[in-house]
Structures are given as structure tokens and as C-alpha cells.
Amino acid sequence: MTDHKTYTIAEMGGWERFYRANFLNSISGFKPLNLIATVDAQGVSNLGLFSNIVHLGADPALVGFVNRPREAAPHTLGNIELGGFYTINHVHPEILARAHQCSAKYPDGVSEFAETGLTEEWVDGLPVPYVRESLIRYALELVQVNPIPMNGTFFVIGRVLQAQLDPSLVSADGFIDISRADSLVSTGLDAYGRVSALARYRYAKPDKASEQIPWVS
Numbered sequence: 001m002t003d004h005k006t007y008t009i010a011e012m013g014g015w016e017r018f019y020r021a022n023f024l025n026s027i028s029g030f031k032p033l034n035l036i037a038t039v040d041a042q043g044v045s046n047l048g049l050f051s052n053i054v055h056l057g058a059d060p061a062l063v064g065f066v067n068r069p070r071e072a073a074p075h076t077l078g079n080i081e082l083g084g085f086y087t088i089n090h091v092h093p094e095i096l097a098r099a100h101q102c103s104a105k106y107p108d109g110v111s112e113f114a115e116t117g118l119t120e121e122w123v124d125g126l127p128v129p130y131v132r133e134s135l136i137r138y139a140l141e142l143v144q145v146n147p148i149p150m151n152g153t154f155f156v157i158g159r160v161l162q163a164q165l166d167p168s169l170v171s172a173d174g175f176i177d178i179s180r181a182d183s184l185v186s187t188g189l190d191a192y193g194r195v196s197a198l199a200r201y202r203y204a205k206p207d208k209a210s211e212q213i214p215w216v217s
């Protein structure tokens, strides 16, 4: 696979809408597959499937995600703006079909937990539930909603309050072996994949050749 063809943006502009969306959604790479749980003003829980999630920094612990325009995906964003809290829950193969179903546009007041059979798990002091079936999950408090006027999307930034996972997934140096939890990735609009561990490398320095470190967890 070395025969590169150049696809110009002008050519892409002439493509059918879904073809173009599939192509451009794939090109940025594998994305982490997660369910975001929130609660509305009436106390009804909500789950949305999100993959445009990115680590922003460890101190303070910040994570950002992209929310589509409000008309297309109103519930997660609205609930976060209202309540200020949400949980992010990794998806693994056993819950993939139910997680995918959470991308459907359910009406206001309908809980994707009830619709899909995923289970709310409430912990003391947190006003939003976790997804019980998720193996790696964390709770956040809203810091900032950044509108992106060019396309009507929002970049939502949250501060991590706590995380829940099996400690056996955490290495001596703090690295979490998320591949061992079978946390999935997404590509394009509708494709999902597994990740197999390959290698860990020591922090790179200009005057030293790259050096592997053991993968122990």
C-alpha cells in the first residue's frame, strides 16, 4: 500500500455528504470510544457516545471533548451546562452494541440507560452516574464550554474529579494498560476496533537513541 493518490480539498468538496464525512472522520486517526453520562433538570439520566475526547493536561487534570452543533446533539451539552458534572466511561466489546445505540437521537426526557439496559451506578458525592458495565471511568466538573463558530461545534473542557478502575490495570509508574481492559477505539463514523499493546519507550531526548522499557502492568 504505497501508491499514494492526492485527494484535493476541491475534489472532496464535490463528494456526496456521507462519503465526505466518512473519509474526513477517518483521517484524523483512531479515537477513544466512550459514553458520557449526564443528568437533566428533571433528574433523568442521559448517555451519549463520544469519541472526540482528548487529554489536555495532568496538572490540573483536564480533559476536553468535541460536541456537535446543539441542534444535532443537545442533551449531553445542555445537561453539562446546567449541572456542571459528567462522567466519561470507556466502552469494551461486551457493551459495544448498547453503546452504539446511545448515539441514536432519543427525545428529551428519555434515558439511554433505560433504553439500552446499561446500568446507572451512583457514588456518594457525585450528582451524575457512572455506567456500571464500564471498566474504566472518571468523573469531571465543567471548566469551560468553548464555542467554535466556524462549524457550530463546542469544545468542552472538564476537570477530572475522580477515576474508577481495577488497580491491577495500573503499572508501578502510573501507566494504565487500557488495552488489557479491552477499551475500544472508533474510526470514521461507525467503525470500531481493538488495540493490541506494542511497546513503551523511555522519555525521548535529542542526544539519546530511543529506548524501550518493559511493558508490565
Ligand SMILES: Cc1cc2nc3c(=O)[nH]c(=O)nc-3n(C[C@H](O)[C@H](O)[C@H](O)COP(=O)(O)O)c2cc1C
Pocket: 046, 047, 048, 049, 050, 051, 052, 053, 065, 066, 067, 068, 069, 072, 073, 074, 075, 076, 077, 100, 102, 103, 104, 105, 106, 186, 189, 190, 191
Ligand atoms: C462512534 C461515534 C462517535 C461519536 N462521537 C461523537 C463526538 O465525539 N461528539 C459528538 O458531539 N457526537 C458524537 N457522536 C454522536 C452522538 O453520539 C450523538 O449525537 C448522540 O445522540 C448525542 O447525544 P446527546 O444529544 O444525548 O448528547 C458519535 C457517534 C458515534 C456513532
